[in-house]
Amino acid sequence: MLKLASKVGGQKCSPIFISHLKLKYMGSVIDYIECPNCKTEATSDFYYKTGEEYINCGNCGYHYSATIKNRNKKLNELTDEDWEIRELKHPYAAYRIKSYESIATECGSLESEEQLNELKHEVSKLDTIEYCSVSRFVNGEIVVEEIIDNGPKTDSAGFTEQDR
């Protein structure tokens, strides 16, 4: 079954692979770079204490991560084998999910059409989803597909759907 990315606070997007380890080493620099796949803006999240890096593109789903596998070693004792490099060079899509229960929007990458279908199936079963969309890079263009758009339960003036 498809695992949705873990939720992180704020506006930051987390790749599908991110683990809880990230919490241990807070302090990162967020930068905007050109996505190697679709050439639009991607985010680079660089952890200056450890040298770990995550690159994510919310438009095509490109993902790159360089993380430390062995956390028992000191940083200056790490060799190439202690690092895990992951790259999703040819992503199928990027997804975005906002649920009513969370203030954060969840983002991640899909590797195949099969995963997209699973995602659609999963979110269709939930009644807590406010918004869900996928974005793909197809024939040189970014194509966004809205899967669910229920709108906020309370609007900016504090009215609920029933009041309006």
Ligand SMILES: [Zn+2]
């Ligand atoms: Zn991209």
